[in-house]
Amino acid sequence: MTCKIAASFIAAAVFAQDPVVWVNRPKPGQRLPAGVTHHVYRSKVMNVDVGYLIYLPPAYANDAVKRFPVIYNLHGAGGNELHGFEEARLLDQGIREGKWPAMIMVFANGGARTMYKDSGDRKTLAETTVIRELIPHIDAAYRTIAERKGRAIEGFSMGGRGSTRLAMKYPEPFTSLFNQAGNVMHVSTAGRNDFLGDDRANYTNNDAYLLLKKNLASIKGKMRIQIWCGTKDDGHIATIREFHKALLDEGVDHSYFEIEDLAHQRTEMVKRYSNIWFDYHVESFRRAGAV
Secondary structure, eight states: OOOOOOHHHHHHHSOOOOOOOOOOOOOTTOOOOTTEEEEEEEETTTTEEEEEEEEOOHHHHHOSSOOBOEEEEEOOTTOOSSOOHHHHHHHHHHHHTTSSOOOEEEEOOOOTTOTTOBOTTSSOBHHHIIIIIIHHHHHHHSOBOOSGGGEEEEEETHHHHHHHHHHHHSOTTOSEEEEESOOOOOGGGSOOOTTTOSOTHHHHTTOHHHHHHHTHHHHTTTSEEEEEEETTOTTTHHHHHHHHHHHHHTTOOOEEEEETTOOSOHHHHHHHTGGGTTHHHHHHHHHHTOO
């Protein structure tokens, strides 16, 4: 099923940019999920500190040598690093019950409405800081499996859109992608927006469809891709169906799931499928030899 989205619609859908708050510390007395702590790293490209949350499984403290695979979770529009509490609690419970192997989970801060892109004026570098700074920082500071077989990326809404585009643009770091209701836009044909500016190369270089074709050899058969969306998610289902078709057209094996009668509801999505929520990443890690 193919749904063509007009460039005018895409341009209209671009969010107005909120000021980016790069460090959002938990409020006094706020309890984070078990195993989750807040930290910052220094972004040299922006000359600011950037916050993140990290979940460490119980085995991390009990084994001083063992290395662990990492899931990078990207927040939705309007969010920051203080997100993903439900997923962190679910992962911790599943690990403690023996359902899933011990894994690390990182909750990034990509700026409220950057779509995880670098701005045209180079002042807001969400893409660069996640790929070039956060991931190397995590690998240096924690006992990770610091190679492709040990990394997954995911996100809901803007996070799903961002994780998909980043995985298409930089496939080598990731063995698994989980797009949770993240619309996949034809950025190259979009009208001008203030964030990307006037240079049309910024639009071409941020188009997941073009990036899929460009980096097909590093994606096909090397990255496992899972895409979910609700059938009532009117703002996202059309482009998700179109990207699903693009993957099929390129012969990229992937898992695609439309959830009947679900709107744009992250909490409900997690709740309905909590028993299998991390299964896909775990299978990706298993096939790659990381667990």
